[in-house]
Amino acid sequence: MKFLIALCIILSACAYNAMSRTLSEPSIVEAHQQWMMKYGRTYTNNSELEKRRKIFKENLEYIENFNNAGNKSYNLGLNLYSDLTSKEFIASHTGLKVPRHLSSSKKGSNTIHFNLSDDVPTKFDWRDEGAVTDVKNQQRCGCCWAFSAVAAIEGIVKIKTDSLTSLSEQQLVDCDEQNQGCNGGFMDDTFKYIIQNQGIASEAEYPYQGNDQTCQFNDQMTPAAQITSFVDVPANDEQQLLHAVAQQPISVGIAVGTEFQLYQKGVYSGTCGRDLNHAVTAVGYGVSEDGTKYWLIKNSWGKNWGEEGYIRMLRESGESEGQCGIAAHASYPTI
Numbered sequence: 132m133k134f135l136i137a138l139c140i141i142l143s144a145c146a147y148n149a150m151s152r153t154l155s156e157p158s159i160v161e162a163h164q165q166w167m168m169k170y171g172r173t174y175t176n177n178s179e180l181e182k183r184r185k186i187f188k189e190n191l192e193y194i195e196n197f198n199n200a201g202n203k204s205y206n207l208g209l210n211l212y213s214d215l216t217s218k219e220f221i222a223s224h225t226g227l228k229v230p231r232h233l234s235s236s237k238k239g240s241n242t243i244h245f246n247l248s249d250d251v252p253t254k255f256d257w258r259d260e261g262a263v264t265d266v267k268n269q270q271r272c273g274c275c276w277a278f279s280a281v282a283a284i285e286g287i288v289k290i291k292t293d294s295l296t297s298l299s300e301q302q303l304v305d306c307d308e309q310n311q312g313c314n315g316g317f318m319d320d321t322f323k324y325i326i327q328n329q330g331i332a333s334e335a336e337y338p339y340q341g342n343d344q345t346c347q348f349n350d351q352m353t354p355a356a357q358i359t360s361f362v363d364v365p366a367n368d369e370q371q372l373l374h375a376v377a378q379q380p381i382s383v384g385i386a387v388g389t390e391f392q393l394y395q396k397g398v399y400s401g402t403c404g405r406d407l408n409h410a411v412t413a414v415g416y417g418v419s420e421d422g423t424k425y426w427l428i429k430n431s432w433g434k435n436w437g438e439e440g441y442i443r444m445l446r447e448s449g450e451s452e453g454q455c456g457i458a459a460h461a462s463y464p465t466i
């Protein structure tokens with residue numbers, strides 16, 4: 132018995148379980164210190180430390196309460212973003228701006244319908260086909276739109292040429308004047324820029340900096356990839372989206388709310404934002420062990436977030452626009 136109690140004190144997880152709704156001050160301090168060590172986080176002064184500790188505490192309590200409530204299709208957990216408020220996080224790590232004229236009717240002129248009687252596999256993962264590069268990190272720059280568009284282009288280039296090359300988001304941030312760099316953008320406009328520019332450089336040639344810079348793309352740079360056009364997936368139809376994802380990785384917009392920041396694993400069926408504010412890439416779909424259908428989504432928040440940088444989101448949520456609007460604005464480049 133004594134041994135068990137001692138063990139319980141040693142294991143912080145156990146200690147948290149023993150407490151119900153709020154965590155004690157010493158255990159918060161300890162958990163925060165361990166977290167700071169794990170992620171190499173330091174603060175410039177004591178008031179900043181106190182401020183971040185308070186936010187960390189609120190996030191940790193939210194996570195504990197959420198996970199203890201149980202029986203959810205997904206879990207929350209600590210990650211490298213746990214000392215940011217959801218407002219700070221969304222302001223600095225998203226960046227989708229859907230043009231106003233598209234936000235209600237959605238029907239772009241480039242829409243092509245799939246024939247839904249065509250067969251598609253019951254599950255699919257473009258990573259198995261080698262068509263997905265490593266998870267990247269947009270950092271504190273609202274250019275998710277660039278990462279989403281690039282991942283879709285990397286995918287179709289691999290499918291058409293059998294060669295996977297990591298491409299440059301920074302070129303899009305710096306040079307694409309139809310979009311607003313770290314202040315936001317839209318994938319279809321990104322595809323337009325790449326068509327006009329006759330290509331996009333490789334990540335190696337034009338590496339990511341995470342802030343707005345002057346455009347470095349010039350005649351000496353050989354584009355590593357080109358696209359000829361782009362297509363919008365018919366809006367608010369998950370069956371159309373399914374056929375699209377079976378064809379190639381697809382750029383999608385989603386409405387990120389507070390819980391996304393803390394997502395750890397499972398099929399996400401939780402809260403969403405009010406508007407589409409984040410761009411990601413659908414790289415597959417499947418059915419979880421308990422029978423829940425999901426979309427496999429590549430995000431741009433680093434490998435430490437979610438399932439090694441990925442999130443599985445509920446598929447066929449019952450709403451036409453899909454979980455967090457995933458079927459509202461999907462598009463893909465063509466070669």
Ligand SMILES: *[C@@H]1O[C@H](CO)[C@@H](O)[C@H](O)[C@H]1NC(C)=O
Binds near residue numbers: 175177
């Ligand atoms: C503490 O650091 C924060 C963040 O770097 C800064 O905004 C704030 O002005 C600093 N406060 C003091 C008292 O130095």
Ligand SMILES: *[C@@H]1O[C@H](CO)[C@@H](O)[C@H](O)[C@H]1NC(C)=O
Binds near residue numbers: 202
């Ligand atoms: C847990 O969730 C499943 C599926 O959502 C449901 O069938 C079951 O009744 C739930 N169990 C409890 C204890 O709430």
Ligand SMILES: *[C@@H]1O[C@H](CO)[C@@H](O)[C@H](O)[C@H]1NC(C)=O
Binds near residue numbers: 246247248249
């Ligand atoms: C869809 O595919 C089915 C079966 O191959 C075919 O009979 C039908 O004509 C197609 N529909 C359209 C609109 O092409």
